[in-house]
Amino acid sequence: MADTVLYDVTEGLATVTLNRPDAMNALNTEAKVALRDVLAEAAADPAVRAVLLTATGRAFCVGQDLKEHIGLLAEDRKSGGGRTMNTVREHYNPIVTALAGMPKPVVAGVNGVAAGAGAGFALAADYRVVADTASFNTSFAGVALTADSGVSWTLPRLIGHGRAADLLLFPRSIPAQEAYELGIANKVVPADELAAEAAAVARRLAEGPTAAYAALKESLAYGAGHSLTETLEKEDKLQVRAGASEDHHRAVEAFVKKEKPVFVGR
Numbered sequence: 001m002a003d004t005v006l007y008d009v010t011e012g013l014a015t016v017t018l019n020r021p022d023a024m025n026a027l028n029t030e031a032k033v034a035l036r037d038v039l040a041e042a043a044a045d046p047a048v049r050a051v052l053l054t055a056t057g058r059a060f061c062v063g064q065d066l067k068e069h070i071g072l073l074a075e076d077r078k079s080g081g082g083r084t085m086n087t088v089r090e091h092y093n094p095i096v097t098a099l100a101g102m103p104k105p106v107v108a109g110v111n112g113v114a115a116g117a118g119a120g121f122a123l124a125a126d127y128r129v130v131a132d133t134a135s136f137n138t139s140f141a142g143v144a145l146t147a148d149s150g151v152s153w154t155l156p157r158l159i160g161h162g163r164a165a166d167l168l169l170f171p172r173s174i175p176a177q178e179a180y181e182l183g184i185a186n187k188v189v190p191a192d193e194l195a196a197e198a199a200a201v202a203r204r205l206a207e208g209p210t211a212a213y214a215a216l217k218e219s220l221a222y223g224a225g226h227s228l229t230e231t232l233e234k235e236d237k238l239q240v241r242a243g244a245s246e247d248h249h250r251a252v253e254a255f256v257k258k259e260k261p262v263f264v265g266r
Helices: 029-044 068-078 083-101 117-124 151-159 161-169 175-183 193-208 210-223 230-244 246-256
Strands: 005-010 013-018 052-056 059-061 104-112 113-115 125-131 134-139 186-187
Touching: 005 029, 013 029, 013 193, 029 083, 052 059, 052 193, 059 117, 068 083, 083 117, 083 210, 104 117, 104 193, 113 117, 117 134, 117 151, 125 175, 125 193, 134 175, 151 161, 175 186, 186 193, 210 230, 210 246
Parallel strands: 013 052, 052 104, 059 113, 104 125, 113 134, 125 186
Antiparallel strands: 005 013
């Protein structure tokens, strides 16, 4: 695994760390490939029951590495091609699909600025713990680009169409507290407590009913684009599956015994 992205699995928790601190974790090709591949690994690993996505340094991720990007654009001009923007299809889309579709919960520990695709990755997580010194910025229009990394899907679902349009058309830095008030951040903590708090939240989820969490994610995603009748049918199918799980039986037995259930993730 390239050292632009660090990966560790301990007691069911996969910690994925963006690791280009000198570049504010800007996404060069190496980092995008590494992140895409490690998230696929986490999704497929039955030992992983939750994922924590975080970063080193003073930024979470400022999005596309524009220094690399400008060189690639120059190559496209010379060749008459348009391969540079294939990164959306080849990298960003699989990364966001892996985060949002991960059959286990994903926590983003946002330690600093999250901009462009960096904001998109954080928004694709299920839960965001944000340092009080961090901020969000859609930034796309500022460099004459449209939204990618799922932002046009995730952002309006979190804060509504009107507010999402405002932040996309007029990109600006959104401080942590405002992000919390808008519904982007789930929890804001002092910067020096971010690492511990994000890990604690992710660890709690790693100890939970993994299959039930996967069903909850599937149900929320399905309900966002289907009618009530269709969603009720989906809930029925998912609940039948959840009811047959070992974790459900463990939870019921523990409730009767007035004990805390110990979940095994299946």
